[in-house]
Amino acid sequence: MSGSREAILGAIRKNHVQSERARPPVPLFDQAAPSDLREMFQKSLERMGGKMLTPDAVDPMAPVRQAIVKPGPVVSCVPEFQGDMQITPQTKPTDIAPVEYAVLRAAFGVAETGSLCFTEKQLHVNTTGFLPQHLVILLDPAQIVYNLHNAYQRPEWTQAHYAVFQSGPSATADIEGVLVHGAQGVRSLSVLFHPVS
Amino acid sequence: MKVGLFVPCYVDMFHPETGIATLELLERFGLSVEYPVDQTCCGQPMTNTGCEREAAKTEELFVRNFEKYDYVVTPSGSCTNQVRNNMTAIDQTDAVKHVRSRTYELVEFLHDVLKIDAFPWAEFPHRVALHNNCNTLRNLRIASMSERREESFSKPKALLKMVRGIEFADLTRPDECCGFGGTFSVFEEGVSAKMGQDKVTDQLKSGAEYVTSSDSSCMMHQEGCARRMGANLKYIHIAQILNGARA
Amino acid sequence: MTAELHEELTDPHADPHADQLDHGAASSRPLKSRISEPQPRGAKIRGNRPVDQSEAANRFMAATEHEAMHDARLWDLRQKRDKEMHGIEEWEELRNLASGIKEHTLSKLDYYLELFEKNATANGIKVHWAKDGAEHNAIVLEILRSKGVERLIKSKSMLTEECGFREFMAHNNVEVIETDLGERIQQLDDEAPSHVVVPAVHKLRTDVASVFAKTIGSDPDNADAHYLTECQREATRPLILSAQAGMTGGNFVVAETGTFVVCTNEGNADLSANTPPLHIASIGIEKLIPGLDDLAVFIRLLSRSALGSPITQYTSHFRGPREGGEMHVVLVDNGRSERLGMEKFWPGLKCIRCGACMNTCPVFRRSGGLSYGATYAGPIGLIIDPTFNVHKYRNLPYSSTMNGSCTNVCPVKINIHEQIADWRKTLAGDGEISPVKKVMMKAAGEVLASPVVYRASLPLGRSALRHLPHFMLYNKLNTWGRKRDIPETPKQTFNEWYRKNRKQQGEGEKS
Structure with missing residues (x-):
């Protein structure tokens, strides 16, 4: 196998016919960013099939609670909400399979695409992001960035081993272009703006 | 300004009226236009098929015919593209470079070189769908293309807007290739014909009475499909409309 | 501007004016096939004989419902892509950047591969190198055997298609389960994907119903897309939970952070990677990019170009194994380092497999992806496939009108239509051209080089056919006239008119 490594790198060096091309600097393209990104995030999220929950000032x-309408186990990875199934250091990825709802906090959101970023830190067990039937997500409005260029400036990318943008629920349209949510991952994804307490 | 007129083989054989209109139109603007009678072809069929070597002698003949002119003008964008961008089978002498850089498709010649701002004699009281040949559109950049985020422009439409009474019919897929594609039309006949039929269907649905283009080759293919389909559409080269044809 | 060419395909029960969500691969308006008809199959493969794309394309078009749905569906994706493009002011700048970043990386590919290897290894990823598909398959099998894996769940990867991975694993008693719906449909139907992004786009819902009825026991009379998707979810979930290993591809590899990125709409890559304890990623060596700033450009372009959706539903970044898990990356060459040395064709390595060139290609939309008989179909296939097997795929570069739409939708600005022309030149130069074309062009070249012979070949006769331009004339089958009328021959050519009317002023007469 190490023979192949040298063979491949050797062939690349031999075949470098084109001279070295300069690496173009990438601008952030964020001059037009509004100061409040909530509205833009909401519009993008809804376009991607996600739902925004209406905040309740009295009972945050x-x-x-109202979003959880179907019976079944609820897992919570946030201190603000109590689930009925606990994730412990012994929890295996497949143990999440029976979960109906998972309540998570996103590391941050992206207004351009309505994306929510999760890493192993927020998920506790990575499959919490996909094996449950539904997700209810808390997002601190202060943690919304304007576009993907800004998003990739965040520290999560060099800290986490696993980081994912979820932009709406799982979706497919592989049969005649008909949109179906919940192809393999979650069937629905709802977001509540809720600052970190 | 001495202008050499190149009349592509299709036009020569099937649509001499397009060649005549091109010649008369250029003469209306006071140009001295000559048609070297020993001309044949630009070499496109061979180059298009990958047979560059086979195109060399035809390209040489083309340069011999046209090297003495200030401009070479032709009512075909795809032939212009061949000369300007693909005439590479022969040595790139000064004569070859001169001919390649001085060959213009009729519409761009009128629009960019002569900068014509009126066709007082032209009147075409019909509903017309405009077809742009793909080479003319995407290689000569005669109009903006739907694939790119760019300012919208169309040189043929800018010229046609100076024609009295003309009305434009909009196609749902204005930039879609009609399936002619040079030798593609015979080597890949099935897909070519299907694309042509779809193009004709789009033209019919637009309510067009006429289809016009600065390329005869695409229209020969489309007209062939339209006739077979029994479609009530007429095809006319843009040179004829600009030269004052009424129908 | 909306496509109304196929309005008859509209779902009669849907409100055409209602706003419908169109993210992911969803169509922007309700489409529905009206009838069921047998699904046309792909190109006939006969060993190393040149693939006849036209023959398969003709069979696809003969299945009119399939062709109409395929064309309408992919054209809709192209229109969705245009809409997204118009929403992004810096679109053309992003394309320039994407092209520039890829060209830069390819010009220092050895450096970036080593950088990735170093960073990924430091994070606990085991990096392997495979010079071809066979070595890739062997490496993966060895990893699986060392862990006693009998069932592997997998997300979509064109690279594993290149490697003949599923067949290989079947021979070695490893059950491979595709988890992308379209890819799963194709696997269950024992057919290759027909499109890099929407693998079953050539199938009608009734085709899927019949495949699922035979394989996963769905109701053969129920062709509802929601029902069929749900059946697949229910059938696949237990397999996902019981698999001992998961496999993904990789859309982008970030050298500076040692990260690889997988984009899906279904979340199936995340399930494949995170559910079993072992994750193997197969990645082509051209997927490298330098850093995270660069990644932003590609994530912004990929799904917008592919499907007209702002982003894929899931964009997953893997930088190391999770606690207690194991992660392997197999870097695969399979002809890529050789392609890097091809003066005209190396820019094909910039490809990010978005499929935009397929969606816009008028030939692809009428032919179906399986007509190409190769791993990569459509415009990008025409310029990549011959690098794998020049003889077998020598006809493919002719399955194009060279209209150039592909080049202009390409998010990394590959000069696809110019490369198609260059391939024709290369093939003809190397003798890899069909004898009919060669003979015809040789004859045409000789006739057109001589005004005398040329004029003599055009006598005004009764048969219009004889007056077709020479390259059409040499065509015993008269393919022009099958579905098209032959133009009427006027009384005189322009040349004759000119000689009669303008000869006195005319010039250039020599003979």
Whole structure:
């Protein structure tokens, strides 16, 4: 196998016919960013099939409770909300399979695409992001960035081993272009703006 | 300004009226236009098929015919593209470079070189769909293309707007290739014909009475499909409309 | 501007004016096939004989419902892509950047591969190198055997298609389960993907219903897309939970952070990677990019170009194994380092497999992806496939009108239509051209080089056919006239008119 490594690198060096091309600097393209990114995030999220929950000033977790309409185990990875199934250091990835709802906090959001970033830190067990049937997500509005260029300036990328943008629920349209949510991952994804307490 | 007129083989054989209109139109603007009678072809069929070597002698003949002119003008964008961008089978002498850089498709010659701002004699009281040949559109950049984020422009439309009474019919897929594609039309006949039929269907649905283009080759293919389909559409080269044809 | 060419395909029960969500691969308006008809199959493969794309394309078009749906569906994706493009002011700048970043990386590919290897290894990823598909398959099998893996769940990867991975694993008693719906449909139907992004786009819903009825026991009379998708989810979930290993491809590899990135709409790559304890990623060596700033450019372009959706539903970044897990990356060459040395064709390595060139290609939309008989179909296939096997794929560069739309939708600005022309030149130069074309062009070249012979070949006769330009004339089959009328021959050519009417002023007469 190490023979192949040298053979491949050797062939690349031999075949470098084109002279070295300069690496273009990438601008952030964020001059037009509005100061409040919530509205833009919401529009993008809805375009991607996600739902925004309406905040409740008196009872902040009421929208989360109301979003949980189907029976079944609820896992919570946030201190603000109590689930009925605990994730422990012994929890295996497949143990998440029976979960109906997972309540998570996103590391940050992206207004351009309505994306939510999760790493192993927010998920506790990585499959919490995909094996449950539904996700209810808390997002601190202060943690929304304007576009993907800004998003890739964040520290998560060099800290986490696993980081994912989820932009709406799992979707497919492989049969005649008909949109179906919940192809393999979650069937629905709802977001509540809720600052970190 | 001495102008050499190149009349592509299709036009020569099937649509002499397009060649005549091109010649008369250029003469209306006071140009001295000559048609070297020993001309044949630009070499495109061979180059298009990859047979560059086979194109060399035809390219040489083309240069011999046209090297003495200030401009070479032809009512075909795809032939212009061949000369300007693909005439590489022969040595790139000064004569070859001169001919390649001085060959213009009729519309761009009128629009960019002569900068014509009126066709007082032209009147075409019909509903017309405009077709741009793909080489003319995407290689000569005669109009903006739907694939790119760019300012919208169309040189043929800018000229046609100076024609009295003309009305434009909009196609749903204005930039879609009609399937002619040079030798593609015979080597890949099935897909070529299907694309042509779809193009004719789009033209019919636009309510067009006429289809016009600065390329005869695409229209020969489209007209062939339209006739077979029994479609009530007429095809006319843009040179004829600009030269004052009424129908 | 909306495509109305196929309005008859609209779902009669859907409200055509209602706003419908069109993210992911969804169509922007309701489309529905009206009838079921047998699905046309792809090109006939006969060993190393040149693939006849036209023959398969003609069979695809003969299945009119399939062709109409395929064309309408892919044209809709192209229109969705245009809409996204118009929403991004810096679109053309992003394309320039994407092209520039790829060219830069390819010009220092050895450096970036080593940088990635170093960073990934430091994060606990085991990096392997495979010079071809066979070595890739052997490496993966060895890893699987060392862990006693009998079932592997997998997300979509064109590279593993190149490697003949599924067949190889089947021979070695490893069950491979595709988890992308379209890819799963194709696997269950024992057919290759027909498109890099929407693998079953050539199938009607009734085709899928019949495949699923035979393989996963769905109701053969129920062709509802929601029902079929749900059946697949329910059938696949237990397989996902019981698999001992997961496999993904990689859309981008970030050298500076040692990260590889996988984009899906279904979340199936995340399930494949995160559910079993072992994750293997197969990645072509051309997927490298330098850093995260660069990644932003590609993530912004990929899904917008592919499907007209702002981003894929899932964009997953893997930088190291999770606690207690194991992660391997197999870097695969399979002809890429050789392609890097091809003066005209190396820019094909910039390709990010978005499929935009397929969606816009008028030939692809009428032919179906399986008509190309190769791993890569459509415009990008025409310029990549011959690098794998020049003889077998020598006809493919002719399956194009060279209209140039592909080049202009390409997010990394590959000069696809120019490369198609260059391939024709290369093939003809190397004798890899069909004898009919060669003879015809030789004859045409001789006739057109001589005004005398040329004029003599055009007598005004009764048969219009004889007056077709020479390259059409040499065509015993008269393919022009099958579906098209032959133009009427006027009484005189322009040349004759000129000689009669302008000869006195005319010039250039020598003979």
